[in-house]
Amino acid sequence: MSNIGVMGDPDERGHFGDFGGRFVPEALMPACLELEEAFRDAWADPSFINEYRTTLSQFVGRPTPVTPLPRLSEKLGLRLYAKREDLAHTGSHKINNVVGQTLLTRRMGKTRIIAETGAGQHGVATATGAARLGLACTVFMGEVDTVRQELNVFRMELLGARVVPVTSGSRTLKDAVNEAMREWVTCVADTHYCIGSVMGPHPFPWMVREFQSIIGIEAAAQLEELGAGTPDLVVACVGGGSNAAGIFAGFANSDARLIGVEAAGGAAVASGSPGVLHGMRSLLLQDEFGQIEEAHSMSAGLDYPGIGPEHAYLADSGRAEYFAVGDEEVLDAFSLLSESEGIIPALETAHALAWITREVGALIPRGATVLLNLSGRGDKDVAQVRQLLKGES
Amino acid sequence: MSNIGVMGDPDERGHFGDFGGRFVPEALMPACLELEEAFRDAWADPSFINEYRTTLSQFVGRPTPVTPLPRLSEKLGLRLYAKREDLAHTGSHKINNVVGQTLLTRRMGKTRIIAETGAGQHGVATATGAARLGLACTVFMGEVDTVRQELNVFRMELLGARVVPVTSGSRTLKDAVNEAMREWVTCVADTHYCIGSVMGPHPFPWMVREFQSIIGIEAAAQLEELGAGTPDLVVACVGGGSNAAGIFAGFANSDARLIGVEAAGGAAVASGSPGVLHGMRSLLLQDEFGQIEEAHSMSAGLDYPGIGPEHAYLADSGRAEYFAVGDEEVLDAFSLLSESEGIIPALETAHALAWITREVGALIPRGATVLLNLSGRGDKDVAQVRQLLKGES
């Protein structure tokens, strides 16, 4: 476990530099404090770590492999490797965090879990983790998303979760978070709110990063084993930033350049400014009056107007760099990986690859060793891409 | 590799007892002989085995875990474990075989691969394997299935494969096999036919079983590691029988009872009789005149009127037992695993679980240790199940 915590921990109030903190209604403060204490305690307890690690290996299928991508490498003139979170149970890295938080929920003696979800990835993961431990589960999902992603709604129901369509605001992810927070206030005694990315009030951004750091810890060791050494670049897509934080954690102390790729329509680093939302101070898309703007990306998982506070800090400090890519580049990258290597990536992941393909020979020197975090599989996106590429419905 | 080949090998003409053999047009005989030789040679070559194993670990994500199912175990009064082929790349065991056959294709100097597919699982797996090695790929799929499974058609296209809708006969899987064979005759010099289960002419049933035996080999070692010892029963669903053969291979020499579960509407052992189809002698659903009947199952992967010849032999010899379950039991099992353990299984897999839930206290003594082969994930089936359970479209 020595590697856990390689990215700097926040201060005792959850600040990563100017970002982070805990901006929640007073009613939730005790829960946040209790959670922080429970997490600190658990994360220092070998029996908890063992339970977490065992669940990841026996249930989630970890370690996920690092796959060399020889054909794409040749096409691009790189040495390209992919960390295969698409192979984790439920199809993305989201489950790593859920495993940690559900085990923690049980440890805290709580019997119910709530979560927000956009397209449904985190919702399905949470419903999965809850089913495994026999926790009651309620998932808040923007009404617009419940219609767009009705199969994921049904998936969650199959897993025994209740899905609550959120009809406030823009009826999408950001409003689902608001609604989950509103719900949490009413039931915080027996209910844990399982936030799905490195966002929200302290300790969530830190805790979720810790639960996701397994990605980077594994990947660093696997690259060594493959003889690839330390990569020149580590590239991940960024919605809230949990998969990026997780893989960065394995390389923060190395020479690797850390690259986060946002959707152009939800680029909190490129287009945002400091603000407070959902319990954290971070970079947000907002208008001149401080009203939060909706993100717009074809990729539901990146459709979030903010970014985790640690990323805001990493951007500020220069340790990580953040770029944005547009929808067309993403579609190209989606097809490219599929046909070159037999891996259909999530649209979110395709953002990271799109940046790589764009920047080879520019920001990325030819011949560089590049590690792509393949955060999820594209099965969930195939219908949408088909519609976009074929112009059919 | 010492464990490979634990199930008896067929005789030199590919017979497992009265079953198997090679019933193909003369034009294909040389290809079958060449393939047999190539496979024998490769399977004895450490460098090929190494390539196969490396691809399985780096690309497919093997070993897949064995997951204890504590909550379901308690509900059923069993010690239940699942071998998680749902976590393999592309979502089922099918890829294990594809990895073997695509590597063999390249080794034989062939540049193109063809395959049949029913719902699309094997087609997607083959397109995946082909993309990875840069092989041209054509998949034959019944026209009826291309409509039912249009997203899988698109998936294959994304992976660079050409999908040919088959308009002959019943326009489903059985006809796709016929059509692939017809195509193979025309291009056998540069093209390998990648059959998707333990069926077809020798050496396919044997070769595919060998490529799938990794499932059982891993599982036996994993159960030891978990302290579960030798299971009392090993239960797998049977379409053509490749996932069953693969897991049985790890336990054939043990005391475990081996159970194959077919769909009631495609139960070649329970309702079939000896016959010859698709290059093999086996048990087939046929009418009084020897015309092959269509199978009928809600599970596309079990919708095949035959069974691999080795299973016909195992049934004959009594080493394995075969049972059939109906659609309603399967839907119940599908929901049960989802909500009890957070794993949505493929409908095919749900057949195996349905048998287990039905037979606890009857054919399965309470307290028994049972290993379920979780052959695939249910994402592909969620839309169909939703329709069945909600009566919506």
Add this chain to the structure above:
Amino acid sequence: MKSLEVTLRAVRENGRKALVPYFVAGATPDWVRHVEAAALGGADAIEIGIPFSDPMMDGVVIQEAGLRALQAGTTFESIGRQLTSIDTEVPLIAMTYYNIFLHYGLARSAGRLHEFGLSGAIVPDLSLEESDEWRTSCGEHDIATIFLVAPSTPAERIKEVARRSEGFLYASARMAVTGASSDQGDGARVVANVREASDLPVYVGIGITTPEQAATTAAVSDGVIVGSALVKVILNGASVHDVENFVRSFRDAIDTTFEV
């Protein structure tokens, strides 16, 4: 001591239970007239909600009012402009989410609040721990920063919060976001806990819906805050006169019970 606290302590010293209605600025075109009507109806202080896109602590009624206000183009500045026409002596207290002030600039926001004639601010998502800078800015412009305590707040923490709160302490009657509720909630218990820690006036809010509830709650506290119940009436098209009557009905119920 901030002017607001001076005023509100005086209310208590006069043996009067405070009534604090809540308005969403900009929810209707005549919202400023509603505020005046509330003052006429017997309010001791009035909360002016500045709408925010993501009102995490608010239930459906106030969300809806905020959305209407935003769609009508309401901004911090437009609210200020409209408030210059107001005709009342009753203290006005801003209520909004932290990002509004943060984005505008904390010092600048506090200054503008003062210029707009407001004397306090409630920022429900600004925790005590994160509030230093805001409190400093408010200090420079005589803006009282009012904190909440909840039924979940432990005794030790109540002490901390009460020590920093100015004007009054907002005691949340229940673990819930704003919205109407039929029961009494935990207000009495929260107030009792606060009393042990502080002599600041304690007003109870969240879910106070009827004059009777208000009266019962006022009996055990220094005042009540009426939000969603009033906003709902306004969303349903209440006239200025209706608003005055609505507030007066609460005033009367409270006063009758305590025979001031």
Add this chain to the structure above:
Amino acid sequence: MKSLEVTLRAVRENGRKALVPYFVAGATPDWVRHVEAAALGGADAIEIGIPFSDPMMDGVVIQEAGLRALQAGTTFESIGRQLTSIDTEVPLIAMTYYNIFLHYGLARSAGRLHEFGLSGAIVPDLSLEESDEWRTSCGEHDIATIFLVAPSTPAERIKEVARRSEGFLYASARMAVTGASSDQGDGARVVANVREASDLPVYVGIGITTPEQAATTAAVSDGVIVGSALVKVILNGASVHDVENFVRSFRDAIDTTFEV
């Protein structure tokens, strides 16, 4: 030597190139009359296709004919019944897939073939290696078992196959299933290879579509088999007379070229 082989060797000894048309039994109600017409048109032997649900070696035309036959209720026995009314001396050869015989029983099938007046059988999915039992059964009923060789069959294997084939050896002109084709294919090469291994008559089939193709192919072999081209005409509604003319056009082209 089986009767069929005696007959077909005699054809060759007479300097005549054999013409073997193929019919799908039951594809049309008057299929037996078509067979008679083919005999009149100059056939030396006739293949009678027994339809099978999964005709792996057949292209679309014969698939379609087989489907029609099956849908009309055609069975092995119904074909036999209908053949009893046939009026021809030309030898008839069954062509079907192995499962039909296997399911019916091999000995029983061979016996029925003989009773139905058939003297040979082509089973394209029955490989040499799996044929022992079937050949034994055929031996007891004077049914010649005819094997195919393909362009892909190596010399050594041709020898083996030719040694077991009776009546004639079916040389596939191309790597393809049945169906019309415009080129000559590899028939000449296959025949040449066979010649080195065997003196059995060699007929070329698969893809012979026009009288000209037939004539050219006959020049380098002992005969030709015409399948899909004829079946297509029948599916398109050919009369008995049309069938006779169709077969005769092939006969004439072949005979003219070789000036028998």
